[in-house]
Amino acid sequence: MKQFATFVKKEFFHVLRDRRTLLILIGMPIAQILIFGFALTNEVKNARIVVVDHAKDNASRSIINRIAASNYFEIQEDVMDRDRMETAFRAGDIKLGLIFPANFEDDLARQNQAQLQVIADASDPNSATTLTNYVSSIIRDYQAELNQQAALSYQIIPQTRMLYNPQLKGAPNFVPGVIALVLMLVSVMMTAISIVREKETGTMEVLLVSPFKPVWVILSKAVPYLFLSLINVLSIVLMSVFVLRIPVEGSWLLLFAESALFIITCLTLGIFISIKTKTQQVAMLVSLMGMLLPTVMFSGFMFPIANMPVFLQWISNIVPAKWFYSIVKSIMIKGVGIEGVWKETLILCGITVFLFVVSLKSFKIRLE
Structure with a gap:
C-alpha cells in the first residue's frame, strides 16, 4: 500500500502541475452550469x-x-x-x-x-x-x-x-444532467489520456517491469481523478444551492455516494479505452465523441427517451449516464432515499463490474 500511495501522490503532482488539465477539470463544470440553456422544449408522448x-x-x-x-x-x-x-x-x-x-x-x-x-x-x-x-x-x-x-x-x-418544482424552473432539470455530463467527460477522457500518454512517452514499459503490480499502476492513475471529480460534484451542487437556489431535498451523503459510484464507472470506462487505444488523439476522440453523444442523446437529459424508437430505448439502457441522471434527479429534486434508487444503483454496479472484468481481460503486461 505504501508503493500504491507513492504512485497516487506522483499522479496528483502531475495533474496539479498541468494548468490546462486543471482548467478542464475545474473550469468545465462551472462554465456549463453558468451558460447551459435553461429552457428546453420537447414534445412529450406516451x-x-x-x-x-x-x-x-x-x-x-x-x-x-x-x-x-x-x-x-x-x-x-x-x-x-x-x-x-x-x-x-x-x-x-x-x-x-x-x-x-x-x-x-x-x-x-x-x-x-x-x-x-x-x-x-x-x-x-x-x-x-x-x-x-x-x-x-x-x-x-x-x-x-x-x-x-x-x-x-x-x-x-x-x-x-x-x-417538486412549483415554479417550473429549468435549473432542476439541467443540473443533474450537467453533473452526469461533466463526470462522464472528465473522468473518462482524463483517465484514458493519462494512461495512453505513458504508452507514448515509453514510461509505461518502465512501470510495468517494476516490482509494483501492473494493475495497481493503472488504478493509481485513476485515483486522483476520483477525488477531483468529487470536487466537481461538490462545486456543481454548491452552485445549484447558493446561485440557482435549488435545495438538495434528499441526503447529501447518498448523493455523493452515488456520484462516487458513477465516477468509478467512468474511470473504469476510461481505463478500458486506454487499453484499446495507442495514441492520445485517438483516446481523446473516442472519449469525446463516444461519450458525449450517448450522454446527451440517451440519458434523458436533453431528449425524452420515451419518444425514441424501441430499439434506441434498449440502447439507452447500456448508457451509465441514463441511470445516474435518474438517481441524481430523484435525490436532489424529489428527496427520495436509497429505497427509491436501489435498482439504478445495482445497474451501475453491474456496469462497473463488467467494465472492470473486461478491462482486466484485455490488459496486456507486454506492450506491442
Missing part, C-alpha cells in the same frame, strides 16, 4: 398517467376515454388512492395524475361548472407544462362539445398542482 375517478359518471368516463385515445398519454391504472399516487410519483412511475371529484356530472348539470384536479411531476418542468397543456386542451374540446348541445354553457375548471 406519458404514464393515473386517473382517480370518484365520480364514475358519463362525463368523467368521456374525458378519460378521450385521454386514453390520445397518443400523448398512457393510462397505467384508472383507480388509485392518493397515497399510492404519491408513491408512484416519487418512484418516477407516473408523470401525471387526474382526480375527478364525486358528483362531477351533477355539478356540471346544476351549477354549470365542475372542477377536477391535475397533478404533474414538475421535476421536469418542460414535460410537466406540456402534459398539463395537453390535458387542458382535451378538456376544452369536451367542454366545447357540451356547450354546443346545451342551452346553458358549462364550465370545467382544472386545478393544476406541480410537484
Whole structure:
C-alpha cells in the first residue's frame, strides 16, 4: 500500500502541475452550469398517467376515454388512492395524475361548472407544462362539445398542482444532467489520456517491469481523478444551492455516494479505452465523441427517451449516464432515499463490474 500511495501522490503532482488539465477539470463544470440553456422544449408522448375517478359518471368516463385515445398519454391504472399516487410519483412511475371529484356530472348539470384536479411531476418542468397543456386542451374540446348541445354553457375548471418544482424552473432539470455530463467527460477522457500518454512517452514499459503490480499502476492513475471529480460534484451542487437556489431535498451523503459510484464507472470506462487505444488523439476522440453523444442523446437529459424508437430505448439502457441522471434527479429534486434508487444503483454496479472484468481481460503486461 505504501508503493500504491507513492504512485497516487506522483499522479496528483502531475495533474496539479498541468494548468490546462486543471482548467478542464475545474473550469468545465462551472462554465456549463453558468451558460447551459435553461429552457428546453420537447414534445412529450406516451406519458404514464393515473386517473382517480370518484365520480364514475358519463362525463368523467368521456374525458378519460378521450385521454386514453390520445397518443400523448398512457393510462397505467384508472383507480388509485392518493397515497399510492404519491408513491408512484416519487418512484418516477407516473408523470401525471387526474382526480375527478364525486358528483362531477351533477355539478356540471346544476351549477354549470365542475372542477377536477391535475397533478404533474414538475421535476421536469418542460414535460410537466406540456402534459398539463395537453390535458387542458382535451378538456376544452369536451367542454366545447357540451356547450354546443346545451342551452346553458358549462364550465370545467382544472386545478393544476406541480410537484417538486412549483415554479417550473429549468435549473432542476439541467443540473443533474450537467453533473452526469461533466463526470462522464472528465473522468473518462482524463483517465484514458493519462494512461495512453505513458504508452507514448515509453514510461509505461518502465512501470510495468517494476516490482509494483501492473494493475495497481493503472488504478493509481485513476485515483486522483476520483477525488477531483468529487470536487466537481461538490462545486456543481454548491452552485445549484447558493446561485440557482435549488435545495438538495434528499441526503447529501447518498448523493455523493452515488456520484462516487458513477465516477468509478467512468474511470473504469476510461481505463478500458486506454487499453484499446495507442495514441492520445485517438483516446481523446473516442472519449469525446463516444461519450458525449450517448450522454446527451440517451440519458434523458436533453431528449425524452420515451419518444425514441424501441430499439434506441434498449440502447439507452447500456448508457451509465441514463441511470445516474435518474438517481441524481430523484435525490436532489424529489428527496427520495436509497429505497427509491436501489435498482439504478445495482445497474451501475453491474456496469462497473463488467467494465472492470473486461478491462482486466484485455490488459496486456507486454506492450506491442
